[in-house]
Amino acid sequence: MRPSPTGPSEAPKATRKPLVAGLLLAAGGGRRLGGRPKALLDSGGRPLVEYAARALLDAGCAPVHxxxxxxxxxxxxxxxxxxCVLVTNPDWPEGMGTSLRAGLASLAGTGARAVVVALVDQPGIGADAVRRVRDAYASPSSLASAAYGGRRGHPVLLGADHWPGVTEAATGDRGARAYLRRREAEIEIVDCSDVATPDDIDTPEDLTLLDR
Structure with a gap:
């Protein structure tokens, strides 16, 4: 009997990796930066959003929105x-929560079982930290967070079972913070202190982070 053909993109089910998407929140207008959108800040001659997206892609996240x-x-x-899939959030001035909701909504139907959420204004976080958090995936009920010096930060992994609750709780600039606080005991802490720094760019003084 001739074995059934397998397409080049198909792998035996037993060896398929779980689909962990990447979600980059890059909608900020840089109010404290004089209105300079954070996605377009210069990083080595290129927009900062390219670096942040590459970190998700190089860490194996797919798809990346x-x-x-x-x-x-x-x-x-x-x-x-x-x-990458680009999603426009017309409600971005209302805060990061609206971008998180828009991003999770855009992933519906992709088959993703979890998503790693990263922020565009943290240039000290690269693929190594994203990969560690991604690898914490165990099931659609997984929750994981990078930590620096014992403090939780980004990136964060949200199993798909949590997306409805996160969407409901994400308001203003809080994102998933309130939801995660209620489930502190369920979060796997992933120390990334040796491979990344969580400093974010909020003020003109923070722009020196782009030179590191």
């Missing part, structure tokens, strides 16, 4: 983001 807001059209025109 990027939520844009401030200057979304400029980001689409100037940033080279192959392999």
């Amino acid at each position: 990027i939520v844009l807001g401030a200057a979304a059209d400029d980001v689409r025109a100037r940033a080279h983001l192959p392999g």
